[in-house]
Amino acid sequence: xxxxxxxxxxxxxxxxxxxxxxxxxxxxxxxxxxxxxxxxxxxxxxxxxxxxxxxxxxxxxxxxxxxxxxxxxxxxxxxxxxxxxxxxxxxxxxxxxxxxxxxxxxxxxxxxxxxxxxxxxxxxxxxxxxxxxxxxxxxxxxxxxxxxxxxxxxxxxxxxxxxxxxxxxxxxxxxxxxxxxxxxxxxxxxxxxxxxxxxxxxxxxxxxxxxxxxxxxxxxxxxxxxxxxxxxx
Amino acid sequence: xxxxxxxxxxxxxxxxxxxxxxxxxxxxxxxxxxxxxxxxxxxxxxxxxxxxxxxxxxxxxxxxxxxxxxxxxxxxxxxxxxxxxxxxxxxxxxxxxxxxxxxxxxxxxxxxxxxxxxxxxxxxxxxxxxxxxxxxxxxxxxxxxxxxxxxxxxxxxxxxxxxxxxxxxxxxxxxxxxxxxxxxxxxxxxxxxxxxxxxxxxxxxxxxxxxxxxxxxxxxxxxxxxxxxxxxxxxxxxxxxxxxxxxxxxxxxxxxxxxxxxxxxxxxxxxxxxxxxxxxxxxxxxxxxxxxxxxxxxxxxxxxxxxxxxxxxxxxxxxxxxxxxxxxxxxxxxxxxxxxxxxxxxxxxxxxxxxxxxxxxxxxxxxxxxxxxxxxxxxxxxxxxxxxxxxxxxxxxxxxxxxxxxxxxxxxxxxxxxxxxxxxxxxxxxxxxxxxxxxxxxxxxxxxxxxxxxxxxxxxx
Numbered sequence: 143x144x145x146x147x148x149x150x151x152x153x154x155x156x157x158x159x160x161x162x163x164x165x166x167x168x169x170x171x172x173x174x175x176x177x178x179x180x181x182x183x184x185x186x187x188x189x190x191x192x193x194x195x196x197x198x199x200x201x202x203x204x205x206x207x208x209x210x211x212x213x214x215x216x217x218x219x220x221x222x223x224x225x226x227x228x229x230x231x232x233x234x235x236x237x238x239x240x241x242x243x244x245x246x247x248x249x250x251x252x253x254x255x256x257x258x259x260x261x262x263x264x265x266x267x268x269x270x271x272x273x274x275x276x277x278x279x280x281x282x283x284x285x286x287x288x289x290x291x292x293x294x295x296x297x298x299x300x301x302x303x304x305x306x307x308x309x310x311x312x313x314x315x316x317x318x319x320x321x322x323x324x325x326x327x328x329x330x331x332x333x334x335x336x337x338x339x340x341x342x343x344x345x346x347x348x349x350x351x352x353x354x355x356x357x358x359x360x361x362x363x364x365x366x367x368x369x370x371x372x373x374x375x
Numbered sequence: 376x377x378x379x380x381x382x383x384x385x386x387x388x389x390x391x392x393x394x395x396x397x398x399x400x401x402x403x404x405x406x407x408x409x410x411x412x413x414x415x416x417x418x419x420x421x422x423x424x425x426x427x428x429x430x431x432x433x434x435x436x437x438x439x440x441x442x443x444x445x446x447x448x449x450x451x452x453x454x455x456x457x458x459x460x461x462x463x464x465x466x467x468x469x470x471x472x473x474x475x476x477x478x479x480x481x482x483x484x485x486x487x488x489x490x491x492x493x494x495x496x497x498x499x500x501x502x503x504x505x506x507x508x509x510x511x512x513x514x515x516x517x518x519x520x521x522x523x524x525x526x527x528x529x530x531x532x533x534x535x536x537x538x539x540x541x542x543x544x545x546x547x548x549x550x551x552x553x554x555x556x557x558x559x560x561x562x563x564x565x566x567x568x569x570x571x572x573x574x575x576x577x578x579x580x581x582x583x584x585x586x587x588x589x590x591x592x593x594x595x596x597x598x599x600x601x602x603x604x605x606x607x608x609x610x611x612x613x614x615x616x617x618x619x620x621x622x623x624x625x626x627x628x629x630x631x632x633x634x635x636x637x638x639x640x641x642x643x644x645x646x647x648x649x650x651x652x653x654x655x656x657x658x659x660x661x662x663x664x665x666x667x668x669x670x671x672x673x674x675x676x677x678x679x680x681x682x683x684x685x686x687x688x689x690x691x692x693x694x695x696x697x698x699x700x701x702x703x704x705x706x707x708x709x710x711x712x713x714x715x716x717x718x719x720x721x722x723x724x725x726x727x728x729x730x731x732x733x734x735x736x737x738x739x740x741x742x743x744x745x746x747x748x749x750x751x752x753x754x755x756x757x758x759x760x761x762x763x764x765x766x767x768x769x770x771x772x773x774x775x776x777x778x779x780x781x782x783x784x785x786x787x788x789x790x791x792x793x794x795x796x797x798x799x800x801x802x803x804x805x806x807x808x809x810x811x812x813x814x815x816x817x818x819x820x821x822x823x824x825x826x827x828x829x830x831x832x833x834x835x836x
Contacts, residue, residue, distance in 0.1 A: 153582045153583075154582075156578075157515075157518070157522075157523050158518050158741040158742070158744075158745070159577075159704075159741045159742060159743065159744025159745045159746075160741075160744075161577070161744075162744035162775070165775070166775060169775070181583070182590070201523050201525040201526070202525070202526075203525060204525075207588070265526070266497070268519065268520070268522060270519045270739070272736065272737055272739075285739040285740075285741060287518050287519050287522070287739060287741075289522065289526075330518075330741055331739065331740070331741025331744065332740070332741060332743075332744050335744075335771065335775070336740075357771060357774050357775070360767070360770055360771050360774065361771055363767050364767035364768050364770070364771055367767050368737065368768075371737045372737055375736060375737065
């Protein structure tokens, strides 16, 4: 059966070329059904079985709207996580699933509260860094560029162990959240294009055996060079 | 804000530093202002300002618009201070004000033209109130610094002084909503034949109504979020334009601008970006009280500086260099669009690495995926040659844009790319380069010229 991939709110959640992840995935699995759910639509995952749910980074105002939009579906999301549905959530989209987002003035925006982590905004100090982190046996490479840092305990459900750069915050060496097949990471941009082995892992998770990547050799060459370069910095 | 003893001490130190730097033959366009704002953080508030200040801000076009405003003013005998040799952040403005001030901190000239970095609004507008503030456009820019347009437009709106008259691009719905309570003048270009009903670009940063969050319907799209739109639910719509280009005659290279009357202006070149820059310049100068006779003869003599655009012919082949600011997806997409729409068979060099990043770190390449590389997937583009630290990434990006491998040359070393340039059947060669790659662009251009000359000699023999 053809795979079903849901992209949540692509008109908003695509600040740093992030939608390219899904365009690339489409090249890898051209027969899959990619559902683009706009903000005013009901997410497909509410009533259908989807194999992968993707959501990318968004502006701060949009975060607040998306939290309100997804609140009615909190139980459904928790159920899907328990049932091993694959989620790939990048950049500050991960904050939607945490406890709250705190503004500079101390006010808090209550989030979905599915995980114990929370975020603090600092709009005049943007954090930028390169990233290498180990997820299972794969060294994930990428970039972070964000106004927020994450806090809270992710020791039992982190996504990657940091080799270069930061984890949830500058003191943390544990990046993102992973519970069953739910993965969220602050890494932004074309994470799947930058990390061919990780992309294969995602494809395996959605049930594709021995996945073949589009432009695999060229992606691997760029990956090897980046990994070497980032390690040398 | 009053001048105090500390202010005077800092002013004299800054002036002395300027003299000292000049004596030893060093550039004094940055340090005096930097020293002043470091020692006296509210220095910009304490120093006198010229009576009239024209500020120019926005993602793309600020430098060009400032240069054009300054040239027209100069030729018409206006005296003014400016920051065109220095930086466009608070220290650059401070340097210009220090240079223009007497020892008592009074300004010698009554007019200033300042290019103002949008991100620096927080450090500038609390102290400086532009009489007119031009905003050319607001797009995604360096994601590491500027994040996203919502962030940039909010710091502008939160800091622009309420007394400032805004001169805004009315075709940019993000710009046209800046500081909604300020007095405002809009410039814009009426629908062109090349405009479309659908957005071809990857990025469009305003798709819903800023008032009610309903879907925005675009009446026409020029590129990205540039165009005219209205909300399908409430009364929100693109503003009424005060200075509108109603006709562009590309054959005569003239445009008609309708404001209180209709006037014709000569175009410098046919690139829509430059037409917007000219229109912004004309609008602010007209508001300042200049007339068409004072503006047009000078504006039409303008040349876009070589570092931004150049065109020359070697034999039968045109060599065009075009700035395509790295990390700025819209500027690069515009350059790609320009290339694809030019007539003839083309070869394109892409040198977009941020050399500063390449020297110190590894460039965050996310912006490449906001950039419309797909525009280069055109039958008329026969070869694409790319080099630099990120050549493997660019190679992948080009292929994701469905550009056939056979058309692409990619290698680390940039200058030897010319060895692989195939001139057969080529009418135009484009060299698209970053702001930091000017030397590289010049080297490459020379090698391209030599190659054409060599080929022509062989043909003659």
